[in-house]
Structures are given as structure tokens and as C-alpha cells.
Amino acid sequence: xxxxxxxxxxxxxxxxxxxxxxxxxxxxxxxxxxxxxxxxxxxxxxxxxxxxxxxxxxxxxxxxxxxxxxxxxxxxxxxxxxxxxxxxxxxxxxxxxxxxxxxxxxxxxxxxxxxxxxxxxxxxxxxxxxxxxxxxxxxxxxxxxxxxxxxxxxxxxxxxxxxxxxxxxxxxxxxxxxxxxxxxxxxxxxxxxxxxxxxxxxxxxxxxxxxxxxxxxxxxxxxxxxxxxxxxxxxxxxxxxxxxxxxxxxxxxxxxxxxxxxxxxxxxxxxxxxxxxxxxxxxxxxxxxxxxxxxxxxxxxxxxxxxxxxxxxxxxxxxxxxxxxxxxxxxxxxxxxxxxxxxxxxxxxxxxxxxxxxxxxxxxxxxxxxxxxxxxxxxxxxxxxxxxxxxxxxxxxxxxxxxxxxxxxxxxxxxxxxxx
Numbered sequence: 001x002x003x004x005x006x007x008x009x010x011x012x013x014x015x016x017x018x019x020x021x022x023x024x025x026x027x028x029x030x031x032x033x034x035x036x037x038x039x040x041x042x043x044x045x046x047x048x049x050x051x052x053x054x055x056x057x058x059x060x061x062x063x064x065x066x067x068x069x070x071x072x073x074x075x076x077x078x079x080x081x082x083x084x085x086x087x088x089x090x091x092x093x094x095x096x097x098x099x100x101x102x103x104x105x106x107x108x109x110x111x112x113x114x115x116x117x118x119x120x121x122x123x124x125x126x127x128x129x130x131x132x133x134x135x136x137x138x139x140x141x142x143x144x145x146x147x148x149x150x151x152x153x154x155x156x157x158x159x160x161x162x163x164x165x166x167x168x169x170x171x172x173x174x175x176x177x178x179x180x181x182x183x184x185x186x187x188x189x190x191x192x193x194x195x196x197x198x199x200x201x202x203x204x205x206x207x208x209x210x211x212x213x214x215x216x217x218x219x220x221x222x223x224x225x226x227x228x229x230x231x232x233x234x235x236x237x238x239x240x241x242x243x244x245x246x247x248x249x250x251x252x253x254x255x256x257x258x259x260x261x262x263x264x265x266x267x268x269x270x271x272x273x274x275x276x277x278x279x280x281x282x283x284x285x286x287x288x289x290x291x292x293x294x295x296x297x298x299x300x301x302x303x304x305x306x307x308x309x310x311x312x313x314x315x316x317x318x319x320x321x322x323x324x325x326x327x328x329x330x331x332x333x334x335x336x337x338x339x340x341x342x343x344x345x346x347x348x349x350x351x352x353x354x355x356x357x358x359x360x361x362x363x364x365x366x367x368x369x370x371x372x373x374x375x376x377x378x379x380x381x382x383x384x385x386x387x388x389x390x391x392x393x394x395x396x397x398x399x400x401x402x403x404x405x406x407x408x409x410x411x412x413x414x415x416x417x418x419x420x
Contacts, residue, residue: 020148027202028148029159030194031097031140036167037187038104038133043253044172045180046126049111053119064123068130072368075131077220080138080361084354092204093139093146093357100136101195104129109188112181137364142356145348146205150417151294153345154301158290161341165282172272172279223355224362234413237405238347239366241302244402245339246370248309248395252278254375259388264322277326281333286341289334293342294416299409302346305338306403313396339402346414 047065054060079100083093107129114122148156175183227235257271293301312332319325344363351359382388 020152024147024202025152025156025159027197028144028156029163030197031136031144032160032162032164033167033194034101034104034136034191035160036164037171037190038108038129040168040172041108041175041183041187042129044175045184046111049114049122053114053122064119064126067123067126068134069368069372071127071130072134072137073365075134076138076361076364076368079135080142080357080359080364081220083139083142083357087142087146087357088354093143094198094202094204096139097136097143098195098199100132100134100139101191101198103132103135105132105188105191105195107132108184108191112184138357138361141344141348141360141364143204145345145351145356145360146353147202150345150349153348153416154293154298154342155287155290157341157345158287158293158337161289161337162283162286165279165286169276169279169283172276176272220358220362223358227362232350234409235347235350237408238343238414239363240405241306241339241402241409242343242347242363243366243370244398244405245336245343246367247374248398248402249336250371250374251378251391251395251398255378255382255388255391259391260322262388264325266322273322273326274329277329278333281330282337284330285334285337289337289341292338293345297415298342298346299406299411299414301342302339302406303403305335305340305342306399306406308338309335310396310399310403313392313399317390317392317396339406345416346409349414349416 050064054064079096083096086096087093107125110125111129114125144156144160145153171183171187174186226232227239253275256274260266260271260274289301289305292304309332312328312335316325316328316332319328347363348356348359378394381390381394
């Protein structure tokens with residue numbers, strides 16, 4: 001780890017220790033609204049658009065669909081440290097977040113018109129769209145920690161998750177009812193409105209930090225190595241838990257449709273009831289998860305969530321009817337919100353402000369790694385058994401491993417500082 005950077009193993013007070021109003025937490029939650037708008041719509045509509053543009057050239061379809069991951073690997077490691085430099089220079093991180101929102105809004109507005117224009121135009125718009133999405137990821141996470149005092153960060157992240165799940169439900173239903181063009185134009189207008197709200201109402205506290213330590217790619221690798229060596233107490237198991245959390249979620253989102261059609265003999269269009277049940281569970285659990293984390297501790301809340309989710313997943317593996325599976329899916333999702341909401345606040349607690357962008361980038365890359373490794377690994381497992389039947393058993397295994405990782409976090413590490 002670079003010698004000039006200090007990480008605190010124990011809680012420390014920050015200049016803005018006063019509680020922030022609920023309105024500010026709602027504004028912070030707009031980052032989740034943005035994710036809930038863009039993610040489900042893109043997953044639903046971009047693959048058919050690419051297929052229509054290139055035909056049944058599956059390798060080329062895969063190349064175009066990989067643009068998102070390429071931009072993530074390019075922009076997330078750059079934008080986090082860039083936001084550290086901007087914060088130390090007095091310009092703040094908010095500008096990068098708003099720039100990402102505006103780029104994504106432009107991409108969503110343009111995307112439907114590319115359906116009959118050609119592959120080049122489609123790729124250009126996909127680059128704009130995913131460029132905006134990945135530009136704002138790390139700066140937004142760091143900005144949340146800058147604005148929200150330690151004690152309220154779990155609740156703030158609860159608002160992020162709550163708005164994400166609400167937006168996913170609304171815009172999935174909108175896309176199904178009104179079609180792609182209307183849904184994407186409505187999404188673009190909503191994202192622009194959220195960018196305007198952040199610009200007008202969100203106030204970013206001026207930094208009193210010196211210029212940040214060297215925030216280059218080399219610095220990021222050195223910091224990553226320090227995390228892997230365990231130099232920052234509790235951060236290595238948090239990385240593992242975040243990776244497994246994303247792996248569990250990605251396993252569900254990628255493979256559940258195939259699992260349900262095989263196991264319950266459902267029509268593909270009826271599979272959406274399971275995804276809606278998961279989103280509803282997220283809506284129900286998100287805000288209570290933030291409150292629970294602030295009351296009983298982030299580590300304890302994450303452990304409880306992982307263990308309860310594992311129990312739900314084991315039960316899901318055994319049920320015989322979809323009518324029974326739906327409430328269990330909602331309960332599993334509500335349990336998922338406990339680690340989802342509390343993991344990042346626990347992770348960011350010991351990170352000094354001048355390094356939050358860089359470490360947020362590493363945190364997001366760890367989660368992305370969980371998704372990137374999960375799909376091919378899960379596919380191989382399903383090939384071995386020649387069935388999608390073990391889906392929920394595999395998810396239960398991942399959650400149990402994640403609970404072991406959380407158990408390895410030292411007690412007290414990453415917990416909220418007490419209010420004065």
C-alpha cells in the first residue's frame with residue numbers, strides 16, 4: 001500500500017457529523033432510480049436490437065454485447081480516481097455523476113431510432129449509453145459517503161436500493177405495456193430529470209483535504225495488493241462477500257428464466273412473475289434493511305440476511321408449485337437487501353475521503369468480477385448435470401460462502417461511528 005495513505009481501522013469522526021435530512025437521503029437514492037431505469041430496459045431490449053442488426057451471427061452478437069463490460073473495465077478504474085482529484089481540487093464529484101446521467105439519457109433517447117439505421121449507429125449509441133452508466137458508478141458511490149454521515153449511510157443505501165427496485169418494476173411494466181420506443185423515451189426524460197434534481201438540490205460539502213495521493217492505475221494495483229494482503233482490516237472479506245453477493249444475484253437474473261420454463265413448464269412470458277416478485281421483495285426490504293443495519297450493526301445485519309436468504313433458497317429448491325415459489329422469491333429478495341444495503345457502508349467506513357473514489361472503483365470491480373465469472377461457471381455446472389434444476393441449490397451455496405466471508409470480518413470493523 002502506498003506509504004502516504006492512511007486507512008483507519010477504528011471509527012473516526014468526520015467534520016459533517018450532523019444528521020442529514022430525509023430529503024437528502026431521497027436525493028441520494030436517485031442513483032438507485034437511475035440503475036433501476038437503465039438496467040432492466042437494456043437487458044430486455046438491447047439483445048433483440050443487436051440480433052436484428054447482425055442476424056444470427058451469435059459470435060458477433062456476443063462481441064457487441066460485451067461492449068458494456070469493456071467500458072466498465074475502462075471507465076470505472078478511471079472515474080473513481082478522477083473524482084478523488086476533482087474533490088481535492090474543489091470541483092467535487094457531482095459533476096462526473098451528472099455527466100454520466102446526461103450521457104446515458106442521450107443514449108436511451110437515441111437507441112430506439114437505431115433499430116433500422118445499421119450496426120455502426122447501434123454500436124455508437126451503445127457506447128454513449130454504457131459510457132454514461134459506467135462513468136458515474138464510482139463517483140456516485142464516493143459522493144454518497146462524502147455527503148452522508150457514517151451513522152446514516154446504511155439508510156442512504158437503503159433508499160438507493162428501494163428506488164432501484166421501484167424503478168425496475170415501473171419501467172419493466174411500461175416497456176411491456178407501451179413498447180420499447182415509449183419506454184426508452186420516458187426513461188431518458190426521467191434520467192434527465194434526476195440529473196437536474198441532483199444539480200439543483202444536492203449540495204456537496206467542500207473538501208478540506210490536501211491533493212490526493214497518487215491515483216494512477218499503478219496506485220490502484222498497489223492498493224488492491226494491500227487489500228489482498230489484509231493490510232486494511234476487514235476489507236478483504238468484504239470484497240469476497242461483495243463478489244459472492246453479486247454472483248448470487250447474477251445467477252438468478254441470468255438463469256432463472258430457463259430454470260422456471262424447464263421446472264414449472266411455464267411460458268417464457270409468464271416467467272416475469274418471478275422477476276417481479278424479486279423486485280417487490282427488494283422494495284419491501286430495502287428501507288428496513290438500512291434501519292436494521294444502523295441499529296444492530298452492519299456485520300450482524302449482513303450475516304442475518306445471508307443466512308435467511310440461504311434458508312429461502314433451500315426452500316425454493318424443494319417447492320413443487322410456482323404459487324408457493326413466488327412469496328419465497330420475495331422473501332429471499334427482502335433478505336438479499338440486508339447485505340446489499342449494508343455491504344458498501346461497511347466497506348467504505350475506514351476509507352479516507354481522498355481515497356473513496358479509488359476504493360469505490362475496486363469495490364465495483366469486485367462485484368463485476370462476480371458477475372463475469374458467474375455466468376460461464378454456472379453454465380458449465382448446468383452442462384454437467386444437463387439441467388437447470390440445481391439453480392437454487394447453487395445460489396444457496398454462494399450465500400453460505402458469503403456468510404462465512406462476513407463472519408471473518410473483525411467485530412467492529414466498518415461499523416458506523418457513534419454520534420456525538
